Amino acid sequence: MxxxxxxxxxxxxxxxxxxxxxxxxxxxxxxxxxxxxxxxxxxxxxxxxxxxxxxxxxxxxxxxxxxxxxxxxxxxxxxxxxxxxxxxxxxxxLHATSITEHLLAILLMKTRGILDAIKNQEEQCWAEVPTIQNLQDLRILIVGTGKIGQELAKLLTFFQTKPIGINTNGRKIEHFAETYALVDLAYQAQKADVIINILPLTDDTYHLYDHDFFKTMKTTATFINVGRGPSVDTTALYQALRERQIGFAALDVFEEEPLPSEHPLWKLDNLLITPHFSGFTxxxxxxxxxxxxxxxxxxxxxxxxxxxxxxxxxxx
CATH class of the missing domain: 3.40.50.720 (NAD(P)-binding Rossmann-like Domain)
Structure with missing residues (x-):
């Protein structure tokens, strides 16, 4: 047969x-x-x-x-x-290299003022130099220490950063300076300059990032999601960005895809939207x-x- x-x-x-x-x-x-x-x-x-x-x-x-x-x-x-x-x-x-390069591109464009320069060029504005940061000065929290998280942590060490990892039980993982359990996420988020979500979607991670979470973040902090869209309460993130509770966000995944053209996220000036292509390989x-x-x-x-x-x- x-x-x-x-x-x-x-x-x-x-x-x-x-x-x-x-x-x-x-x-x-x-x-x-x-x-x-x-x-x-x-x-x-x-x-x-x-x-x-x-x-x-x-x-x-x-x-x-x-x-x-x-x-x-x-x-x-x-x-x-x-x-x-x-x-x-x-x-x-399979997508570890592609997503890692996507994340590095976002981090460098943000810390080197490239995103601001793009906006200024669209307005034909020779603006003052924006605030420039070095990656090594940032506390970068990577939520998810699987293959993508490990690849990102490894490359971040090239920039002399000391990436912090979050996983289920806080087990030690190579290339991470420190690792903590998922139950410690809120406390670690208070200290982070950049928070990157790479977690799979489960019952425990659905709307993990909600109103209470974004309130714990620094007002200058960056939130990046290349994990799963429903891990983020979209309404909560929108409000946090609109009210400047956090400084900046970059999203490659969303609760609803494609993101509707009338969605209010499109109008935020402190958000970078990419159409779920970080993993294109x-x-x-x-x-x-x-x-x-x-x-x-x-x-x-x-x-x-x-x-x-x-x-x-x-x-x-």
Whole structure:
């Protein structure tokens, strides 16, 4: 019987050929599903579509493994995956370099006055030199010490900073000068000049950054979110920025995407908005397939995965 890998997106023939050399699966993309497609023969999916749920998450389904195309899996039907004993893996770490460079760009543009210069150029204004800061003088709090957080901390040490990390239990992580548990976030936020969120979305991190949190921050502090949009109470952040409770924010992810053109966030002069592209990665297919093919080989020979396995209970 033919077995299928069903993908939400196409991949180059060289990668499909490599997959077939590992295991004799037929590769089908979502845009090419035939009318008489045998859904009961799908064992693996690359990505996920809500339209597949009633076809693949049923007692007679053969689905065994979902390889997420993103690092975040909070939008997936995790409870149903658990119920049907479906393995789940993600792309954690694949975007680490891209997101780290995005964050460094924001930090340098802010500390060197480049953002102010762009605004002044639009107004054809030769303004006074803005306040310039060195990264090494800033207390930078990185909330999330996973692969992205570690890559950022490592590069920040090049600028002689001493990055502070926040993780679940405060365990020590390489490249961080200090690490604290998530329960210490509010206290550490009071002392931070920059707070960067890189956490996954879970029940514990939903609206973690709310009215009370922003009140703890310095009025000169910067808040950056490249984690998940719903970790931030958007209304609370808007009010904090509008009332100058905090100095500046940069958001790459939002509770509602795309961000509506009429949303009041667009009008704030102390906010940088980027359209969820911090993780865009050159040569994505090659990097993704390094994860997928290694897992495919393990899945085929051992019936288990060895890279980026998601704990469905915790959501990461």
């Amino acid at each position: 033919t077995k299928y890998i069903l993908s939400t997106r196409p991949f180059r023939n060289e990668f499909i050929r490599q997959a077939k050399e590992i295991a004799p699966y037929e590769f089908v993309t979502a845009t090419e599903i035939p009318t008489n497609f045998d859904w009961q023969s799908v064992e693996i999916t690359i990505g996920w579509s809500k339209d597949w749920q009633d076809k693949l998450l049923i007692p007679t389904s053969s689905l065994k493994w979902v390889q997420s195309i993103s690092a975040g899996v909070d939008t997936l039907p995790l409870e149903l995956f658990a119920k049907h004993n479906v393995y789940l893996s993600n792309t954690s770490g 050159p040569h994505f297919q090659k990097a993704f397939m390094q994860i997928f093919l290694e897992n495919l080989a393990s899945f085929t020979t051992k019936g288990s995965l060895i890279k980026n396995v998601v704990n469905i209970r915790s959501g990461y």
